[in-house]
Amino acid sequence: MSVRAPLSALVLRLGASLAALALLAVPAAAQGSGMIIQEVTSPGGIKAWLVESHANPLIAIRFAFRGGASQDAPRKEGVAYFVTAMMDEGAGDLDATAFQEREQELAMRMDIDAGRDVMLGTVQTLTENKDEVFELVRLVLSQPRFDEDAMERVRAQILAGLKFDENDPETVASLAWDKLAFRDHPYGRRKAPPPSMAAITRDDLRDYVKRVFARDKLSISVVGDIDAEALGKALDTMFGDLPEHSDLVTVAEAKLPTGPTREVIVMDVPQSVAQFGHTGIGRQDDDFIPAYVLNYIIGGGGFSSRLMEEVREKRGLAYSVYSNLYPYQHAAVFIGHVATKNEAVGQSLAVIEEELQRLAEQGPSAEELESAKAYLTGAYALRFESSSSIASQLLWIQIEDLGIDYVTRRNELVEAVTLDDIKRVAKRMLAGDSLITTIVGKPVEPADVTSVGAPG
Template sequence: MRSFLAMTIPHGAIGAAAALGLLVFTATPSGAVEVERVTSPGGIEAWLVEESAVPIVTMNFAFRGGASQDPAERPGVANMLSTLLDEGAGDLDSQAFQERLADLNVRMSFNATRDAFYGQLVTIADYRADAFDLLRLALNEPRFDEEPIERMRSRIEAGIRSDLQDPNAIAGRAWSAAVFGEHPYGSPVEGTLESVAAITPDDVARLHGSMFARDNLTVAVVGDIGAEELGPLLDTVFGGLPESADLTEVSEADMPRDAVVEQVEMAIPQSVIQFGRPGLKRDDEDFIPAFVMNHILGGGTFSSRLYEEIREKRGLAYSVYTHLAPLDRAGLFVGGVATRADRAGESLRIIKSEIERMAVEGSTEKELEDAKKYLKGSYPLRFDSSGKIARQLVEIQLEDLGIDYIDRRNDLIDAVTIEDVRRAAGEVLGDGALYVVLVGQPVGDALEAPAEGG
């Protein structure tokens, strides 16, 4: 395995080092990352990439569930939980806990997504025992005191108020609500002003108790620690959690069969358009061909068909994008563009035209080869820092791709044929019917007009 860039980091410099990106691996072929499976004496599994050149340990972990476990009438609980775990635990109140983090030069962070609850710990190797014990307190004995809850509530509400003035955030919320309706995916992860105001300490404590469990956990560790030492520390942090989670069953999302068009009026010079349709889940055998197809259509920042047609040829927008979004209970193909209000209809017609052309014709051989070259060549950039490696390993575990996926991934890309791309394009893009939300000045029926040749 290629090593960390050689350097000396003083014990007091972890925050600056992390902020400056110093905890860096040389960009390497994916196979150069050697992943070891570690099982603690108590049976907790972690994937480890050991590297002793820099005295830093990074641990990422996740619990399945996330915001999809929020009470139906009270979205935002998981998000609030993520703000509170470092705001007091055990016999340490919020101020004492934060001071202890600062004394140890430990960075601890948490966040909730629709399907998982994530955490990260970054510590200097010499302080790892104390740092892991502090994380144990946060995960096992959070306090949920009134003062930090009210402080975090105010911060979240301020963020929501800001989002209510942000056309991109408005488009995202409106699109999810239109596509998913009453399904948990239809509610914003951050919650609403009304739901956040109603969240109680008991709501947060209940979600913590039901989601944080050993059978619901994935862990990845990167840095200056060996398997022999890591095992007992895993038990220190996670061994006191309940054996089994008590998650609410989440149904498969039932998305609309027909096109959706919604306009949200807002007096802004540019219109923001979010569009999409059903895609593929991560375990679908055509996901990799669809991934390659999407890069050709709209995923390649400066090389995609949509970029060429929308920006290069017509100057309609600074950027346009598409990507696959595989959720646990839904596969999505989504995209977006921001363009002049008087040309929003034109932009969407071109997007529809290119989607339909890809669905019918697939890609050219040159497009396929160029996409493969880029996707394989850029993959090592996902592994050029300890934090990136740990995040990738957690995601690979959550998606059940196997510990050898890093070694297999580029071969999977290489194996995609032009027939595979055409088949995946037909499956994902299908009849071309889109779910569309526009935020900006109204454009009447222009959004519903049929596609035109680009």
């Protein structure tokens, strides 16, 4: 559910160079087999987590600024999204064409994406080109050009993408759910409404970068062919010109309404899509890990999950049904999705509600718990298969303030979940009779619908 910029045309142009980079993204170190995470502080005081791996000449960098799309001003929704789409459109003395040509020459990869609460950056480079790549990163973050001709070209691309989204049932269902659940909170805003996108100016982009791209709200992880001393110098090169302090607006905690609330958005498609959910459990909550295990049992475990078994396997009502926990900074939500033929929407949702209520009252079985824990602990190592994936995991551990030793503690936390824990959390979190639900399609059985809308 992150707000993401369109893929840069650079990705298409790099071709063989990026393919070569991808092949080099082999494991830096296997999780649980001696991976050493260092905290590096640059001469200028910028901190980063580093995993050294000199097996291949590749460096993967992930960084994040707190802020994200929730920092968009009212009636200026889409500024963060627009910023991300402009970040390879010129910086410093390089206009868009010159900048993108230089990226191609260096075979570097750079993306910046806007989530609800963070701006996420990705940089990948060959070791031999690192100094020039680090200089380009510095220019992007501290001297973006935002040229008017580039802005109008990118604006047109974004608007075309938004028009496409209006005909995508899953996107429409998600946007409508956000509006129902979060209402006037920044999380309830559309990522980039066309009227707002049309009004965004160069000064809006510059103001956003000035307020959000700052060192006090910055997290960085680096994996690959670089040592601590060289990284310290690189950190000052890339991030040292940024303001020391950000100027973020305060974002209130979001309080979701209590359902049941159901909205139908009519779309002439043969299959309806529904999104359902309610308040979840936050990442810093002591019950988050039991809730995470519980979600695997509910709908996060694919064919092993309750919802897949009850909705698809037993009744053949839907091809796809799943659930996730989203612990945002200012709200935690439990959200599920189901896609089914129009004739089966009402029955599918009834089965989902009944199963959630049953889990709330009875909890899962001991066998389900042990199976979930076995999978979740065994699969954790798969998150550390490449330099890029390791860097991403370490960045999110920093963003969520879990501690530098979390990688070694995580499986112990999962293993420690008891049947009593998970039953208690099921009672606390699940409410099958209080779901906020949005349906996109032409459902034949729109039972209990409280409002009917149309795309827009």
